[in-house]
Every structure is written in structure tokens, then in C-alpha cells.
Amino acid sequence: MHGELSLDQLLKLKRQDQGLSLEEIAQITRISLYNLQFLENDQYQLLPGEVYTRGYLKSYARVLRLDPEEVIKIYHQQRHYQNMLSKPAFSLPHSL
Helix, strand or coil: CCCCCCHHHHHHHHHHHCCCCHHHHHHHHCCCHHHHHHHHCCCHHHCCCHHHHHHHHHHHHHHCCCCHHHHHHHHHHHHHHHHHHHCCCCCCCCCC
């Protein structure tokens, strides 16, 4: 959809392209400024939970005139990829 941009980069770039500040997005969406900053900085672990994260992303996507379902799809793909990278490829038996 948007080349090699990560989701946080996509959100920030689209917001800036539309001349919107994070404060304006916060007023429109009623998402706290802190949570918007977490979204734009790939700090999803600092958000209140998965359900909230998806809701925030959908709301933010609508304001930016992005397809909310496509944004959620990108989010899930990135999270899956990050989870795969954080797991060891194999583990040694404890008896070694």
C-alpha cells in the first residue's frame, strides 16, 4: 500500500502532509496527546491495551483519510514480524 514505510512513519507523514498537528488530531479524535505520540513512535506497548490500540488506529486513520482496515492490517503485520524477530530461532536443552 505505502511502500516501505512503517505504520508509525505513515501516520506521521500523512498527518504532516495534511498540515495537521498532533494537538489538532487529539482534539478531533479525543485521543490523548501522549497516546498519539506513542502511535507515531512505534511504542504500542505503552498504550492501554490491544483493543484501545486498534480503536485509536482506526480513529486516527479516518481523520487522515486512510482506510482503517488497511491500517489495522499493517499494524498486525508489523506486530507479527516484530514478535518473530524477538523470539529465538531455537533453544538449547537445559541439560547442556
